Amino acid sequence: MNHQAWLAALASELHRHGVDRELAGHVVAEAAAHLHDSGEPPMAVFGNPAAYATDVVRSVGGPAHLPRRTGPGPVRLDVRDVSKRYRRRTVLDRVRLTVRAGEIAAIVGANGSGKSTLLRICAGLASPDSGSVRVHGTFGYCPQDGGTADFLHPDEHFTLVGAGRRLTRAQSRAAGRAQAAVLDWDAATEVQARHLSGGTRQKLNLVLAGLGDPDLLLLDEPYQGFDRGTYLDFWHQVWRWRDAGKAIVVVTHLLNQLDRVDRVLDLTGKADSAGQVDHTGGVDLTGMEANR
Template sequence: MSDEQPANHEGWLAALAGELRRHGVDRDLAGHVVAEAATHLRDSGEAPLRVFGPPASYAAAVADSVGAAQPQVYRAAPGPVRLEARGISKRYRRHRVLTGLDLTVRAGEIAAVVGANGSGKSTFLRICAGLASPDRGQVRVHGTIGYCPQSGGTNDFLVPEEHFVLVGAGRGLARDTARSAGRRHAAGLDWDPTGPTQARHLSGGTRQKLNLVLAGLGDPDVLLLDEPYQGFDRGTYLDFWHQLWDWRAAGKAIVVVTHLLNQLDRVDTVLDLSPSRQPVG
């Protein structure tokens, strides 16, 4: 828990809003980015500078990411269906979160899940990962899963390479193989995971790099990624998208929860969980 007070959070968020305006980010998107950041700070209890960095830098990263065109990347024809979600509904007490959602993702495809705060994006991804049960509907996964949560997911007292060994063991990897694979994936995010720093002392952005690396260990067929770029700087955010395109080219099926998406050619399908877009049932 950070010792930075919520009042300081509000000052940082106000500065972020101003910087987004200065960079010409669309007003609705800017409001959504600020709201997402506020939710993350409230839920994590962390200091905004530790998670996102200075407001000007984070705003520049957002402006760059939504304005950057996707480079030409190799895209093979989609393969067999890897994930099928049919009629997914979920309610918490009297609050209906998801209503009759369908999603099909094939090998070699990226699906983006978008929507406002509280629209059920993370709940839907947890259901797809088998970490939560729907009230109605069914999810079928054809292959193995790698899952990256929005927060948490790491052991405070383990260093990154110990995470590689632990998760790798669960996926049938020998210790040296797991370490080597973890270092290779980390290098793609411009991160050196070696050293004695425990997860609890890593920045929010670095912990998300760790979570993303862990999701890719063992070469899973399906990758479920819940806003894994929280706290990434501009360069790492672009590295993240290049990693997704590489995974797609390798035949992975990818579902990514995002709020920074404005160019639909980055992905193959979009599931919008805004209330007006969900089926009524």
């Protein structure tokens, strides 16, 4: 089954389940973007379209029943008028974003719109041409690719990163393996990172980002290469982090559940009926004041 046939079957199954047309469109669009980036056959990535549609339907509304904080906490990330140019091309133009404890901010936009660049600036891995970024508290960063050491096995990664977060070797291994299990991955292996699949390396990156219980998580399309079950596990973990009081910024193509995030920063610069905004703001999807 090719990509188009699989996506058509998914759309049909979502319709059969009574999924709202707009939500179904987001699910199909995100699946299409994921398949385009991975280059893998849809059956290998997501499995049977009927089974994937069922998983999506089950996930809709599930996190709404989790215990929620009464309101947002202190500011964890404050981005003010950040601009960045590469040669003659402006990638970011006076971008603003504020994320508080207990909030998820999604950064969306087309390829090349500056999503990864903005996250790298927030992580201190790149410098803006102008503007400022303030992080209040500790943070973990999950890159879209790279980030692992080829000749270290998972426990060695956990120990190395954990040491920087004041964890003992035993604490690092235990925490890393426990977080890996949430993503349906048994990390108790001595396989070097260079021999792990792309999806498993991304699981390792995501686990490393969460080690040491950081206040802020910066996640750059961390689900690349995940199968359908792990993809849904990832979003459930994000919701759990939010409900535990973490601030999360996640770069994505499109969200299949916009009502499950608190803020959306659209770097395309085009407003739409869902409330997306221009290059300089973030939209609050829970009724709080827009960040401008």
